[in-house]
Every structure is written in structure tokens, then in C-alpha cells.
Amino acid sequence: MEKIYLSEIENGTPINCDLCNDKGVILVKKGTRVTEELKKKLQKNNIIFLIGNSSPFDNLEDSMAYLDEVVVKQIQETKQVYKQTFYQLSREFETFKTSDRLDKKMVTDIAKSLVSNIATNQQVYMSIQGIRSKDIYTYLHSIDVSIFMILFGKSLSLDPMQLVNAATAGILHDIGKMKIPDHVLLKPEKLLPEEMEVMKKHTIYGYEILKNHLGYEESIARVAKEHHERMDKGGYPQGVGWENLHLFSKMTAICDIYDAITAQRVYKKPMLPHKATEYLMTVVGTHLDQELVRRFVHNIATYPLGAKVLLNTGEEGIVISINNSFPQRPVIKIINTNKIRDLLVELTIFIKEVLE
Structure with missing residues (x-):
């Protein structure tokens, strides 16, 4: 979620996501271009900032x-x-x-x-x-x-x-x-x-x-x-x-x-x-x-759900599950084969790199 002050938005700027007020009501739809009229309309409603309708999980x-x-x-x-x-x-x-x-x-x-x-x-x-x-x-x-x-x-x-x-x-x-x-x-x-x-x-x-x-x-x-x-x-x-x-x-x-x-x-x-x-x-x-x-x-997922990783086997995969008892050893689904590798079981395999 992104907090955007009206004063910081240049006229003509296209909004890249739906913008909502603090109750979650959509005020400006994605793609709308900012104008002085739009700013004044929002300010009349005592809205000095907008909230992008996104969350940490959109990624x-x-x-x-x-x-x-x-x-x-x-x-x-x-x-x-x-x-x-x-x-x-x-x-x-x-x-x-x-x-x-x-x-x-x-x-x-x-x-x-x-x-x-x-x-x-x-x-x-x-x-x-x-x-x-x-x-x-x-x-x-x-x-x-x-x-x-x-x-x-x-x-x-x-x-x-x-x-x-x-x-x-x-x-x-x-x-x-x-x-x-x-x-x-x-x-x-x-x-x-x-x-x-x-x-x-x-x-x-x-x-x-x-x-x-x-x-x-x-x-x-x-x-x-x-x-x-x-x-x-x-x-x-x-x-x-x-x-x-x-x-x-x-x-x-x-x-x-x-x-x-x-x-x-x-x-x-x-x-x-x-x-x-x-x-x-x-x-x-x-x-x-x-x-x-x-x-x-020990209680933080150092390799979060959805992370793309490279294993020491040369395989690339996606983290699909976290082992709560040992989050540093998650469960990986290999991208090309859909093979499942549970690193808590396959102890010789480890994550070599996180691929951004």
C-alpha cells in the first residue's frame, strides 16, 4: 500500500493502481491522469492523501x-x-x-x-x-x-x-x-x-x-x-x-x-x-x-513463500511451503519438472542463491 500526498503528484501523471480513501472506497481508477480539478475535488472532501489499493501480497x-x-x-x-x-x-x-x-x-x-x-x-x-x-x-x-x-x-x-x-x-x-x-x-x-x-x-x-x-x-x-x-x-x-x-x-x-x-x-x-x-x-x-x-x-521465513531460488543441484524452484519448525529449510517446487524437494528431508540439498 502506498500513501501519496496530493501536493506531490504532478498534473498529467497516470495513476498506476486504483486509489482508495481510508475506508477502502475507490476514488480514482487505475489509469486516470491527475489534474488540478481532481486535486481540488479530493481536497474538498478533506482528502489530503490517497492510498494505493495494494498489499504486501500483490507481489x-x-x-x-x-x-x-x-x-x-x-x-x-x-x-x-x-x-x-x-x-x-x-x-x-x-x-x-x-x-x-x-x-x-x-x-x-x-x-x-x-x-x-x-x-x-x-x-x-x-x-x-x-x-x-x-x-x-x-x-x-x-x-x-x-x-x-x-x-x-x-x-x-x-x-x-x-x-x-x-x-x-x-x-x-x-x-x-x-x-x-x-x-x-x-x-x-x-x-x-x-x-x-x-x-x-x-x-x-x-x-x-x-x-x-x-x-x-x-x-x-x-x-x-x-x-x-x-x-x-x-x-x-x-x-x-x-x-x-x-x-x-x-x-x-x-x-x-x-x-x-x-x-x-x-x-x-x-x-x-x-x-x-x-x-x-x-x-x-x-x-x-x-x-x-x-x-x-528461527521464526522468520528467510526464504518466503513465492521466492524463486537456485539450489546447489543447479535446479531453479519456487518456495511453496515453510517448515515452521525450521523455516530456513523450506519446501521447493522445481520450475521445469514440478518435482517437490523438502529441504528438511533432503539434507544434502541447500539454497545457493535467491533469484530476484
């Missing part, structure tokens, strides 16, 4: 033919949940920016819905990072971090209420960014040092919003403040040691970094999931805790 279309019907159905179900969650959060966060009001029940309901859906469609959610949209901003990042928190929490045997709280913390961890000026928050280039100091304040703002203004419990509020702290005390805002952080904060730190480095940015290309998990291991001991990183990596 799977070329691989759908290789996937099992059950998996395809799970992807379609997950796609709808993701879109609905996006529309709900985008509307709620935009309201918060102008009124400082947040529907806590709605946020909790979203967290519960994600926990429930991940329980039934886990392998699809484990693959989310490799099949997501190329565009990212606060709302999508919040959803993705929440999803990772649930997968992570399940691996740590958190109870149902803790899972909901972890998911809620993921949704709200960056809420302090709502108080950061747009010229800093939305800047497409890397921030200047003085701009970075402004951006760092989102951690303090977030804690104050969640704890003092909205009345969230400490375990959730602390995540907003602590998710940029590091093991070597080189993080911010307090520079405290890892042992002083709440478990949810440690989890969010890992999820946040992973999501950020696998996201498309104007100034950098995204890392592929298997490269991103390798990167996490390189910052163990300085930024992150080794055991928690190991648990996290």
Missing part, C-alpha cells in the same frame, strides 16, 4: 500458480486482514495527529485479530517480509513490527494476554513520531545530525503519550521509550544497558531493525530476508542479545 501473483490451493486461500485471507488493518490504523493515526485521541479498544481489537489470524495462517505471516509492498511508512511499519512481535512471542511461549500486549506494543512503538515535524519525519534523504536529534525525541514523546496521556500499562509504554537502546549502552534516549530493558522492548528492538533493513527506502535498496537475518547476527553482543536474535531468526 506474489507470478508465483501463485506454483502454490497449493490451501496456501493460496490463506494468502487471500491474510491479504484482506492486512488491508483492513492498514485502513483502520491509518485512519486512527491521522485522527490522533490532529486531536490527540486514540481508540484504545480498536487498537486492542486489531492486536487480538492479528494474534488469531497468525495462529491459523502462520507460514504466510512468517513470509510477510519477502512479499510486502515496496513502499513503507509509519502505518505499514507498525503493522509489520506487530506481526513480528506475535511470531516472536509465540517462540518465547508468551501467554495469550502477553501476546496481545506484545502486538499492541508493536503497533504503538513509534507513536511518538506523530509529534515529529513532517519536514524531518517525511524527509526522503538521510537525516542531518541536528535532524536526527529531533527524530530521537520520538522515544520520549511516545512514552509520555502512552503512559501519561492514554494510560497504557508500563510494559507497553516502555517499548516506545526503549526500543532504540542497545546492549553496549550506545542507544538512545537514555543509553541504559540491556538488562534494564523490558522484554517487550528487547523484542521490539530486534523486530524494528529487521523491518527497517528489509524495507525499500529512497536512499537504499532493501536487504533480502536471508541477508537481513545474517546482518542481525553481526550486531549480536553490541546492539542485540544473542539468544533473542536466535529465537527471532
Whole structure:
């Protein structure tokens, strides 16, 4: 899903997808060319941005033919949940920016819905990072971090209420960014040092919003403040040691970094999931805790559903299933022969390369 501000669209630009409002109603059909009249019409309806009607799962279309019907159905179900969650959060966060009001029940309901859906469609959610949209901003990042928190929490045997709280913390961890000026928050280039100091304040703002203004419990509020702290005390805002952080904060730190480095940015290309998990291991001991990183990596599909891969046998195939107990060894369907290779069974075969 792509958020496009009207002021950024040049007249005459053809829209390459249906554009919707925050309720999912199509406002501009694919192929429509932007005009001043169209901009004014939308602005009269208090619409200052448009939402492209896409999802992380749209990138799977070329691989759908290789996937099992059950998996395809799970992807379609997950796609709808993701879109609905996006529309709900985008509307709620935009309201918060102008009124400082947040529907806590709605946020909790979203967290519960994600926990429930991940329980039934886990392998699809484990693959989310490799099949997501190329565009990212606060709302999508919040959803993705929440999803990772649930997968992570399940691996740590958190109870149902803790899972909901972890998911809620993921949704709200960056809420302090709502108080950061747009010229800093939305800047497409890397921030200047003085701009970075402004951006760092989102951690303090977030804690104050969640704890003092909205009345969230400490375990959730602390995540907003602590998710940029590091093991070597080189993080911010307090520079405290890892042992002083709440478990949810440690989890969010890992999820946040992973999501950020696998996201498309104007100034950098995204890392592929298997490269991103390798990167996490390189910052163990300085930024992150080794055991928690190991648990996290073990519950992420480093080779997501639909990924095209080259095996050491010389065969090219499509990832058609994730082994939940060992996601680094997925099930592959060979493109030319339709032969199935389960890498958890065929231990001498391994993925040599991901083909983009």
C-alpha cells in the first residue's frame, strides 16, 4: 500500500493502481491522469492523501500458480486482514495527529485479530517480509513490527494476554513520531545530525503519550521509550544497558531493525530476508542479545513463500511451503519438472542463491 500526498503528484501523471480513501472506497481508477480539478475535488472532501489499493501480497501473483490451493486461500485471507488493518490504523493515526485521541479498544481489537489470524495462517505471516509492498511508512511499519512481535512471542511461549500486549506494543512503538515535524519525519534523504536529534525525541514523546496521556500499562509504554537502546549502552534516549530493558522492548528492538533493513527506502535498496537475518547476527553482543536474535531468526521465513531460488543441484524452484519448525529449510517446487524437494528431508540439498 502506498500513501501519496496530493501536493506531490504532478498534473498529467497516470495513476498506476486504483486509489482508495481510508475506508477502502475507490476514488480514482487505475489509469486516470491527475489534474488540478481532481486535486481540488479530493481536497474538498478533506482528502489530503490517497492510498494505493495494494498489499504486501500483490507481489506474489507470478508465483501463485506454483502454490497449493490451501496456501493460496490463506494468502487471500491474510491479504484482506492486512488491508483492513492498514485502513483502520491509518485512519486512527491521522485522527490522533490532529486531536490527540486514540481508540484504545480498536487498537486492542486489531492486536487480538492479528494474534488469531497468525495462529491459523502462520507460514504466510512468517513470509510477510519477502512479499510486502515496496513502499513503507509509519502505518505499514507498525503493522509489520506487530506481526513480528506475535511470531516472536509465540517462540518465547508468551501467554495469550502477553501476546496481545506484545502486538499492541508493536503497533504503538513509534507513536511518538506523530509529534515529529513532517519536514524531518517525511524527509526522503538521510537525516542531518541536528535532524536526527529531533527524530530521537520520538522515544520520549511516545512514552509520555502512552503512559501519561492514554494510560497504557508500563510494559507497553516502555517499548516506545526503549526500543532504540542497545546492549553496549550506545542507544538512545537514555543509553541504559540491556538488562534494564523490558522484554517487550528487547523484542521490539530486534523486530524494528529487521523491518527497517528489509524495507525499500529512497536512499537504499532493501536487504533480502536471508541477508537481513545474517546482518542481525553481526550486531549480536553490541546492539542485540544473542539468544533473542536466535529465537527471532528461527521464526522468520528467510526464504518466503513465492521466492524463486537456485539450489546447489543447479535446479531453479519456487518456495511453496515453510517448515515452521525450521523455516530456513523450506519446501521447493522445481520450475521445469514440478518435482517437490523438502529441504528438511533432503539434507544434502541447500539454497545457493535467491533469484530476484
